Amino acid sequence: MSATPTRQLALQGAAVILVLSLAWPYFGWTAQAMPWLETSLAIGGVALLFATLSRQPWWWRLIHLTFMPLVWATNTLAIDPSWFLLAFVLLLLVYRGALSGQVPLYLSNKATVAELAKLLGERGPSRFLDLGAGLGSTTVPLADLLPDSHFTGYENAPLTWLVGRLLSLGRPNIRWRWDDLWQAPLGEFDVVYAFLSPVPMPALWQKAKAEMQPGSLFISNSFPVPGEVPSQVIEVDCTPPRPLYCYQI
Template identity: 80%
Template sequence: MNSTPKRQFALQGAAVILVLSIAWPYYGWKAEAMPWLETSLAIGGVALFFATVSRQPWWWRVIHGGFMPLVWYTYGLAIDPIWFLLAAIFLLLVFRGALSGQVPLYLSNKQTVAALADLLAERGPSRFLDLGAGLGSTTVPLADALPDSHFTGYENAPLTWLVGRFFSLGRPNIRWRWDDLWQARLGEYDVVYAFLSPAPMPRLWEKVKAEMAPGSLFISNSFPPPGVTPDRIVDVDCNPPRPLYCYQL
């Protein structure tokens, strides 16, 4: 199964081409106007079929099935195009990670922060790196709870970085960076934390092995590197479950 954005564009494009290559000649031969509602529903059905056959995750199947019918419905609302431009800019500012690296915006909850604080307390003063730090929902409360440790957050979405930068103000043990997580030098930290998605985990694990120093700790929230047995799993008391997979280097 390949669920990359390019694959999804290809599946949706194939459905559009297939349906239109049949519908346009058919209605042109009959000299009738194209029934766009029915055509959009047909494209959605074909796209759903393609996504199911190629074993895409269930949410991609829903997106494929509903995308073109929603396009037709939205077109009928006659919304000023400027609103679509503003929405696209907003999505880029907040969800850049999802567009560029299949990493959505996840916010760590209070229970997860408490579990991380316990893990850090066991190690003593540490240098902690949060890859994809979002709004600072992990880094800021940890910095308050553990003033003897130093915390760094990497975030590449401009608006979320700005919000996190605001919340980190006045905390000398936080360094807040607007940068790509792949540019981080993992060897400079004692503990590296990631709450990303399954997509980047194989590549990230290779980076962890190559850069992190012996004795350091890698923690992945919810998404373990495939095929790697964690040294410890911390079950966080929250719903939905958010286990912490811990790997001692």
């Protein structure tokens, strides 16, 4: 079983159903109040078992183990529900990509920008596309360093798009788009850069091969294309390591 959010929800839901289907009849028959702390711990243990049997990554196992106990602990604090709604809205505004496409918000560091600037400088004036551009941590400094090149950023999380849009103001060589990265016409660009996650890489590579022009360059930060040998790997001097996998089309 793969580690998609829907399947993780199914694992947690199965654990809840199994534990409650046993606990409710027992405590109802004995006329005792449900011990919610112990019940939440039992649900966490069963969810951990299901996650282990289905070979989920270790962080998902930890989430399954602690999710229901944390729900119980939070409930005991009697926090106003409006705060949870506000937190959800803010998370959605910033991390929409993680929910819709398993693409979290990653920010490229200065060392990565320096390596990209060096690479683009060697290629000459370019049309550069940043897929999942976030706050503009790649696009904005590159536009300042390479005024003869043109840069486009695609971002679909509203709040991060807004921040990136504000940061890109006054730079005529930047086009900032609020759009789904899968809608980007890759054939219009010489260099396409992505700092996403391992999940979308196979499909994105197929899109790149189908749309990008011969001689153009596809660059993935940190996450190689499965089964493909990059034409170049740039080791960025930073911690943690953030290699740039370059694929010539």
